[in-house]
Amino acid sequence: AGVTQTPKFRVLKTGQSMTLLCAQDMNHEYMYWYRQDPGHGLRLIHYSYGVKDTDKGEVSDGYSVSRSKTEDFLLTLESATSSQTSVYFCASSDRGLSGANVLTFGAGSRLTVL
Amino acid sequence: GQNIDQPTEMTATEGAIVQINCTYQTSGFNGLFWYQQHAGEAPTFLSYNVLDGLEEKGRFSSFLSRSKGYSYLLLKELQMKDSASYLCAGLDSNYQLIWGAGTKLIIKP
Numbered sequence: 001a002g003v004t005q006t007p008k009f010r011v012l013k014t015g016q017s018m019t020l021l022c023a024q025d026m027n028h029e030y031m032y033w034y035r036q037d038p039g040h041g042l043r044l045i046h047y048s049y050g051v052k053d054t055d056k057g058e059v060s061d062g063y064s065v066s067r068s069k070t071e072d073f074l075l076t077l078e079s080a081t082s083s084q085t086s087v088y089f090c091a092s093s094d095r096g097l098s099g100a101n102v103l104t105f106g107a108g109s110r111l112t113v114l
Numbered sequence: 115g116q117n118i119d120q121p122t123e124m125t126a127t128e129g130a131i132v133q134i135n136c137t138y139q140t141s142g143f144n145g146l147f148w149y150q151q152h153a154g155e156a157p158t159f160l161s162y163n164v165l166d167g168l169e170e171k172g173r174f175s176s177f178l179s180r181s182k183g184y185s186y187l188l189l190k191e192l193q194m195k196d197s198a199s200y201l202c203a204g205l206d207s208n209y210q211l212i213w214g215a216g217t218k219l220i221i222k223p
Binding site: 003039040041042043044089102103105106107108 | 118147155
């Protein structure tokens with residue numbers, strides 16, 4: 001199946017918290033959370049290089065992640081703000097981004113914060 | 115700073131050829147990727163270049179000039195299904211991907 005993200009759509013109120021789930025069935029070691037906004041390239045929020053091993057990306061403020069097993073990578077918005085309205089993409093790769101290592105993306109989760 | 119520049123939008127005719135340009139400034143360089151993204155869908159991998167020159171893959175080709183910090187994606191025999199956004203991404207010295215904002219390609223009959 002590849003990379004599966006849930007939910008596909010969600011509307012939140014400011015201050016609420018929520019968790020996006022990403023699951024992959026390719027036994028990939030690396031997983032990533034990106035956000036995509038009009039006029040911007042994909043921006044890395046957090047990534048993971050193994051179970052319980054995570055690190056921050058360029059836009060990590062207001063987000064936390066967890067990876068308790070190889071297949072799953074969770075992204076939590078602690079207290080949602082309107083600036084977090086975006087489309088979120090999860091991706092995975094079997095190694096880090098060295099050489100021609102390719103990312104496999106999920107279909108995206110569209111989040112609106114009112 | 116690090117930057118990837120590509121045109122916001124391009125229009126081409128079915129059956130024609132189109133070239134989408136990408137210029138990059140990265141701290142070090144470990145290769146350049148092109149991904150295709152149809153509206154509302156996930157990006158999918160098209161090509162990777164790390165050495166100068168042209169890589170051909172069916173109707174799609176990708177070119178890299180490291181000395182000029184320049185790449186292009188060439189699409190031949192355009193089909194309506196090629197209407198999509200094309201994302202250019204450079205891999206810097208820390209193996210971090212720097213993404214362009216994407217080029218929306220509109221194909222007209």
